[in-house]
Amino acid sequence: MxxxxxxxxxxxxxxxxxxxxxxxxxxxxxxxxxxxxxxxxxxxxxxxxxxxxxxxxxxxxxxxxxxxxxxxxxxxxxxxxxxxxxxxxxxxxxxxxxxxxxxxxxxxxxxxxxxxxxxxxxxxxxxxxxxxxxxxxxxxxxxxxxxxxxxxxxxxxxxxxxxxRYVEGEAYDAFLPAQTPDDYRTGRVPDSYYPYGGRxxxxxxxxxxxxxxxxxxxxxxxxxxxxxxxxxxxxxxSLVDQAAVTAFRVIRVKALADGRHVVFVEGSSFSACETWFGSEFLVDPVLVPADPERGADGPRFGAYIAGHSCLDDDVVTNRILDFDRRPEPGDLLVYANTAGYQMDLLENEFHRHPMPRRIVVRTNPRGAMEFSPD
Ligand SMILES: Cc1ncc(COP(=O)(O)O)c(C=O)c1O
Incomplete structure (x- = not known):
């Protein structure tokens, strides 16, 4: 405002x-x-x-x-x-x-x-x-x-x-038809998405x-x-294009009966997601390890992301994400460009969890970054 x-x-x-x-x-x-x-x-x-x-x-x-x-x-x-x-x-x-x-x-x-x-x-x-x-x-x-x-x-x-435009058009065009039901926890590719890689x-x-x-x-x-x-x-x-990142802290990783994995994070589908209307936020998060020395030398790791919801179908991503290493407790999953409908609109108190903290970052006249609570 x-x-x-x-x-x-x-x-x-x-x-x-x-x-x-x-x-x-x-x-x-x-x-x-x-x-x-x-x-x-x-x-x-x-x-x-x-x-x-x-x-x-x-x-x-x-x-x-x-x-x-x-x-x-x-x-x-x-x-x-x-x-x-x-x-x-x-x-x-x-x-x-x-x-x-x-x-x-x-x-x-x-x-x-x-x-x-x-x-x-x-x-x-x-x-x-x-x-x-x-x-x-x-x-x-x-x-x-x-x-x-x-x-x-x-x-x-x-x-x-x-x-x-969240991603390059060519990359997006190549990504969409290559998806299969196996890429989703639900065994189903969503019918429609926001045009993440429009021209x-x-x-x-x-x-x-x-x-x-x-x-x-x-x-x-x-x-x-x-x-x-x-x-x-x-x-x-479009007014907030390229503004805001959303960070989730990893709580733990769990192997499921079908051999798949889920990464539990502090947050909920309301914090960054479109799964609640049968679609997906297609931009992958960046995994930031708590220990910066921990390299990506292990095998790739596939998992979907869930937060603190009691509903089996209420998850952050239904899509099985392809990580270059296994996420560990304390790591961060950071989503870019989330100001438009991924942050304030969807945030909600659920199970009495507090609203996610919002931090505003500004560059002061001396060129240094300043952080302040919103
Ligand atoms: C009446 C009205 N105006 C403007 C907007 C903003 O749309 P967008 O974020 O797609 O630019 C909306 C969103 O639904 C709306 O309902």
Missing amino acids: QAAVDSGIGVDVSSVYELRDALRAGVDPARVVATGPAKTHAFHAELLACGALISVDSIGELAELEACVAPSTPPPRVRILLRYRPASNRASRFGMDEAELLQCLKRLATRRTAFTFEGFHCHLGGYAWETRVQAVHELAAAVGAARELDLRPRMLDIGGGLPV TDAAAWLRQLLAAPCVGGRTVAHYLNAEQLVLALEPGR
Whole structure:
């Protein structure tokens, strides 16, 4: 939050707690946008009080907001984006289809003293810029419909989903098809993964999006300029690309009845993992031996990683990792680039274990490293 405020960008919040954090960090409330279909009454009330932009997810939410603002409420008015559900995500529970958008627009056109309509929002799953171009194309009709009602959209907010490249594309392409069921504790290769070795980083993604042909043969950039629309983005993972490492201390290694091995670590699947939605964090950890003199002269060692969970299926990796030596108690397993969804989001108290410690490392003006608790 503080980094966002210091760099003068806005913040998107999806709970009253995130809103309070943002305001405490000193964000200009005018640069806050609230998303999500499950906003509580308390959340709405605090958004209205500070004048944040609200991405309305449904006709029902708009009606609730109308009920919140008394007819006599003086300006400032409630600032609104309408959340669209693009054709590529029709089964999603987020946003509204074209007919519902139109219904909201008509409603807003009759409530000009209470609401300021500022534009449209959508957040797509997946990481392809092509689906965002398609969404902008679809939204052009809604922009036209709004203007016909003399409403003045000024923004298209296309959410996040800008990709992070964790590994080289060639290495990733070679890795994926070479996997077999034997590489997994479960005997099953997961159906899908985050695109760990995609060819596009966030900057190239944005360039490709802006240069893509869209409405009436014009590029997205030309269309937005001609319509005087601001393109808003809500990057999450890509904002923290190359930030943070997660370290697990090895407790012990155990041989299992089927001849396999498991490495037990201090931590849980919540600390760095995607196994909880049937996928895997594919970046291998680096084994840092407690005794730096201990070389890698023994045989290679395969094992999956588990933490302190009581559920057999709740592990850190289902994937059998290929270590260049047998991990020993006190060694560290260090995962790189874990700030995006591998640390704060998944951390959780489980079996009353304390939350993992977070340490911030800074370089001071003399060039020395300083460590401080977060
Ligand atoms: C509304 C919204 N905006 C932005 C993001 C951030 O997405 P990403 O981390 O893929 O950039 C999310 C994540 O799910 C989201 O739901």
